[in-house]
Amino acid sequence: MATSNPSHAAVFEGHAFADGSLLTQALSHRSAGSPHNERLEFLGDALLNLIIAEQLYARWPKADEGAMTRARAELVRESALAAVARSLDLGARLNLGPGEMKTGGHRRDSILADALEAVIAALYLDGGLDACRNTVLQWFEPLLAALPPLHQVGKDAKTRLQEWLQARQRALPVYVLLEESGDEHDKRFRVGCTLADPTIATEGSGTSRRAAEQAAAEAALQRIALE
Known part of the structure; x- marks a missing residue:
């Protein structure tokens, strides 16, 4: 039941x-x-x-x-x-x-x-x-x-962020695991993403570290768009 x-x-x-x-x-x-x-x-x-x-x-x-x-x-x-x-x-x-x-x-x-x-x-x-x-x-x-521009469709957030920074000869982002919680069957990860230029710090969460990094990168891209 x-x-x-x-x-x-x-x-x-x-x-x-x-x-x-x-x-x-x-x-x-x-x-x-x-x-x-x-x-x-x-x-x-x-x-x-x-x-x-x-x-x-x-x-x-x-x-x-x-x-x-x-x-x-x-x-x-x-x-x-x-x-x-x-x-x-x-x-x-x-x-x-x-x-x-x-x-x-x-x-x-x-x-x-x-x-x-x-x-x-x-x-x-x-x-x-x-x-x-x-x-x-x-x-x-x-x-x-x-959705990203047509020529970037299919590329994940981390790739798009890296390409944006490399095209401008700027330092690559740094990802840091901030928190890991939950039991073996229900883990949650929180990751920070830091950029030096522009100076941006974001966070992302997900059910895997990779998913959390992608979420943090997507948040950084959205911040860049607002700069």
């Missing part, structure tokens, strides 16, 4: 479900028993790829297939989906089995990303493609708006 909150209002981000069981299933992890969200996850993955592909095609009329493919991969990767799920506080609504609850499954990127895809499928099945598309684009607009 699941140990998380068993009651889910059949409303999600403003969409009132005609069939509330779709939302309940989308929020139910395999560990909680059947019906769970894996079939919905399969459908949601395809829908998300379609919606993002449509947007990139419309927004980048001069982009070739390779650039759009790389941009879509950036937007639909697990860590990006998990970040969107966290912005929606999706973890608090998940129905998990006792084992997953004990190990912090509601905070795990893979579980959050899968649940988000399942919710996307539930929105589609309940309200149709237009309703699904409109809701999903609201969630992903910040990520779409933050």
